[in-house]
Amino acid sequence: MVLDQPAAGPDPRPPVEIRELLVELSKMGKTIFFSTHILADVSEICTHIGIVEAGEMIAQGSMEEMRAQLQPHREIIVTVKDAASAESVRSLAAGLPDVISVADLEPRGGRHRVRIDFTGDDDAVAALSQRLHSANIAILGFTEETKDLETMFMRVTKGIVS
Structure with a gap:
C-alpha cells in the first residue's frame, strides 16, 4: 500500500482512525509506504524509515538505527537541588572515561541541572x-x-527541495 499524507486533514478524528488502522496493518505484517511531514506519525507507526531530500535517500533504517546514526552519543540530565551538588556532579562525571563533556543547563524551578554527554552503554x-x-x-x-x-x-x- 502506498499513501501520501495519510493523516493530513482539518478534522482530528479521521487522522487518529487512520493512524490506528496503519498500526494494526503493520502488526499484521503488511508493508505500507507513506510520505508525510507529520513526523510524530512516523515514529508511532513505522518500523523502518527513510529520509529523502532533493530526490535522494540520505538516511534510512529502524528508529534505533537512525538514532545511532544521527545521535552518536547519549545525553544524561542530572537534576540536583543546589549549585554545590551540581558542582559535585560535574567534577565526578568529568573524570569518567565514557564522558565527552559536562555542562550546566538553565535551572528550572530552583533546581540545578547538569548535562553529561556520554558514549557508554546501559x-x-x-x-x-x-x-x-x-x-x-x-x-x-x-x-x-x-x-x-x-x-x-x-x-x-x-x-x-527540488
Missing part, C-alpha cells in the same frame, strides 16, 4: 548513576534525553 549509565549515589549527592532526577524524529530530521537535512 551498564555504563547504571554505573554512572551508582557512582553519583555513592558520592552521597542528592539526585532529584537522572534521565536520558532521547531525540525525537523531528530533531533527527533537522540534524540530517539541509532544507533542499
Whole structure:
C-alpha cells in the first residue's frame, strides 16, 4: 500500500482512525509506504524509515538505527537541588572515561541541572548513576534525553527541495 499524507486533514478524528488502522496493518505484517511531514506519525507507526531530500535517500533504517546514526552519543540530565551538588556532579562525571563533556543547563524551578554527554552503554549509565549515589549527592532526577524524529530530521537535512 502506498499513501501520501495519510493523516493530513482539518478534522482530528479521521487522522487518529487512520493512524490506528496503519498500526494494526503493520502488526499484521503488511508493508505500507507513506510520505508525510507529520513526523510524530512516523515514529508511532513505522518500523523502518527513510529520509529523502532533493530526490535522494540520505538516511534510512529502524528508529534505533537512525538514532545511532544521527545521535552518536547519549545525553544524561542530572537534576540536583543546589549549585554545590551540581558542582559535585560535574567534577565526578568529568573524570569518567565514557564522558565527552559536562555542562550546566538553565535551572528550572530552583533546581540545578547538569548535562553529561556520554558514549557508554546501559551498564555504563547504571554505573554512572551508582557512582553519583555513592558520592552521597542528592539526585532529584537522572534521565536520558532521547531525540525525537523531528530533531533527527533537522540534524540530517539541509532544507533542499527540488
